[in-house]
Amino acid sequence: MKKMLNQKETSKVSVARVQPALLLALTAVLVVMATTGCGSKLPSGKVKITGVITLDGLPLICEGEGEAYVNLVSETGVNGGGASPFDRSTGGFEMIIQPGKYNAVIRATDGFIEEDEKRGRVIPAKSLIPEKYSLSDESDISITVSPTGGDVSIQLSSE
Numbered sequence: 001m002k003k004m005l006n007q008k009e010t011s012k013v014s015v016a017r018v019q020p021a022l023l024l025a026l027t028a029v030l031v032v033m034a035t036t037g038c039g040s041k042l043p044s045g046k047v048k049i050t051g052v053i054t055l056d057g058l059p060l061i062c063e064g065e066g067e068a069y070v071n072l073v074s075e076t077g078v079n080g081g082g083a084s085p086f087d088r089s090t091g092g093f094e095m096i097i098q099p100g101k102y103n104a105v106i107r108a109t110d111g112f113i114e115e116d117e118k119r120g121r122v123i124p125a126k127s128l129i130p131e132k133y134s135l136s137d138e139s140d141i142s143i144t145v146s147p148t149g150g151d152v153s154i155q156l157s158s159e
Helices: 007-036
Strands: 047-055 068-074 081-085 092-097 100-110 114-116 121-123 142-145 150-156
Touching: 068 092, 081 092, 100 150, 142 150
Parallel strands: 047 150
Antiparallel strands: 047 092, 068 081, 068 100, 100 142, 114 121
């Protein structure tokens, strides 16, 4: 013999059937949004580059603390430039920048600049690379960033 359900019991059954379907649909929407992003486009005219800084053919690995950055200075002055820290354990970096030609300025130090207040002077941190690479007017490293971005190579020499 079938039991007749009143309106309240019928509503509970309908909600119980709809909730899993609704939950599944919401989950699908969230997964799509998480994997495709919500408009995480690059700024107009800029591309993403990644790279590894090498010294004598090996990744520039800097133990301990200190400064670690790469600065790309426009050769023409037209397209600005960019700066980014690099990973001291791998030499790797990434940057969002306009395509163009750049001079690379690298700073890698053992420790940080210290102020000697008693003597009134600044004690520079020890550079882990030849000093010429940390000076924009002396660095001879030229980088071309393509219109599609991608990998760039920054190769330093200890000589």
